[in-house]
Amino acid sequence: MHRTERRSISAADLNYAAEFRRRVDELKASVLMSGVVGRATALKRSGREYKGLCPFHGENSPSFFVNDAKGFGHCFGCGWHGDQIKFVMEREGCGFREAYQRLANDDLPTWSPAERQKAAAEDRLDDLEKEEWARKFFKASAPVAETPGRIYLRARGVTIEPPPFVRFGMVPSWRDKETGEWGRNRPALVCGAQDGTGAVVGIQRIFFKNDDPALGKKDCKLSLGSIRGSxxxxxxxxxxxxxxxxxxxxxxxxxxxxxxxxxxxxxxxxxxxxxxxxxxxxxxxxxxxxxxxxxxxxxxxxxxxxxxxxxxxxxxxxxxxxxxxxxxxxxx
Ligand SMILES: [Zn+2]
Structure with a gap:
């Protein structure tokens, strides 16, 4: 029987692959995601992040967010999610290596490892605080029982007893990014976002139109805490x-x-x-x-x-x- 010899992977190949991987990581750590996205769509600062019109779907109000500390962009409209390389690959229609090469050759804004480390630590603290607020609001809310939450659900034909992670509460809808103060409390359904262990790490608040739970669809939904992955x-x-x-x-x-x-x-x-x-x-x-x-x-x-x-x-x-x-x- 004839056997074809498969070309074995040499140590040099492995070294090259490892070296390429290292360069990719280095590039992703130093080139600011906002700089890459900023070439395709105008970005405005929003707290610790940036937001702008999504380059991947047509829209009139911005739902594309960029977080430099995490090194990714996310669209709440079409669900696009990715880093600098994926962004260039999909925007410019090229492969991984080509996207890397373009990013490496272009003159893009960068930051030092120290700047990045500090931003990542601040970002983590920010996330933990949001999770903590989410847990607080969830705990402060109550079973739906005969609250306005019940009226809201009945108006949508939902007559079953809502499970324990759907609650009703008086919670704020916004927070002042400068002072950190929360707005006034409003009635809302408070849904618990649970992580892999079942613990609440975020919430989605469903506010009622004009605060009236009996009114129709198009109610405002706002998330707080760690929603992705939950x-x-x-x-x-x-x-x-x-x-x-x-x-x-x-x-x-x-x-x-x-x-x-x-x-x-x-x-x-x-x-x-x-x-x-x-x-x-x-x-x-x-x-x-x-x-x-x-x-x-x-x-x-x-x-x-x-x-x-x-x-x-x-x-x-x-x-x-x-x-x-x-x-x-x-x-x-
Ligand atoms: Zn989009």
Whole structure:
């Protein structure tokens, strides 16, 4: 039998790869993400971050955030998330090495290791403080029971008893970035975002339109704390879980009695980042019935498969845009 000789990887190849990796890390640590993004879209300072119009999807109000300390950009509109190299690859349509080369050759703003270290420490402190505030607001809120939270949910056709991590509270919607003071308290549903161990590390506040829980959709949702990687768990972890886009969708699906616990990662694009306990083997993505929703779900399915999970998807009836629409049509 004939065997073809495979070219073995030499020590020189390995050295070259390690050296390239080191240079990439060095470049990512020294070149400011805001400098890279700033060439494609105008950025404005927003607290410790920058924000601007997303270069990856058309929009009129800025939802693209850049954090230099973390070295990434994130779009709350289309879910784009990545570092300097990914940004250049996708903006300029080139490969990894080419993107690295372009960044290395260009004259971009940089910072020293000391500056970066300090910014990273400040950023970490900032994150920990936000988590602490989120926990405080979550603890200060109460079970939905007969609060205005109940009226809000009933107005959306949700009649089941909300699980413990959906609460009602009087919480502020904004904080003065200069003085650190919080605005006045307003009624809201307070949803706990839980990390891999189930601990609350963030919240999503759903404020009612004009503070009236009976009013229709388009209520303001604001996050606080560590949302990426967390999920609102509407049920305990099981081998098969359902992931839904938002709390209303999640509660609507739960009410239909799907036979699996529903988790809400606060956005389809964040589904693959959720810290899953090892017991979870399969994720059913509850899609929304529009093009953007389907694209986001398809991307999430690929990323979840890459993590070794079995993935399936479910969609509301053709005539409904999302699961809450479907529920309300059913219960109307
Ligand atoms: Zn975007």
């Amino acid at each position: 999920a609102l768990r509407l049920g305990e972890a099981e081998p098969v879980i359902i992931m839904a886009e938002g709390p209303e969708d999640g509660l609507s699906i739960m009410q239909e009695g799907p036979g699996h616990p529903v988790w809400v990662p606060f956005g389809t694009s964040m589904m693959p980042s959720v810290q899953l306990p090892p017991i979870v083997r399969k994720v059913i993505i509850a899609e929304q019935n529009n093009t953007a929703g389907r694209i986001a779900a398809a991307k999430a399915a690929i990323a979840l498969s890459d993590l070794g999970l079995e993935v399936a998807s479910a969609r509301p009836g053709d005539q409904f845009d999302d699961w809450n629409d479907q529920l309300r049509a059913v219960t109307a």
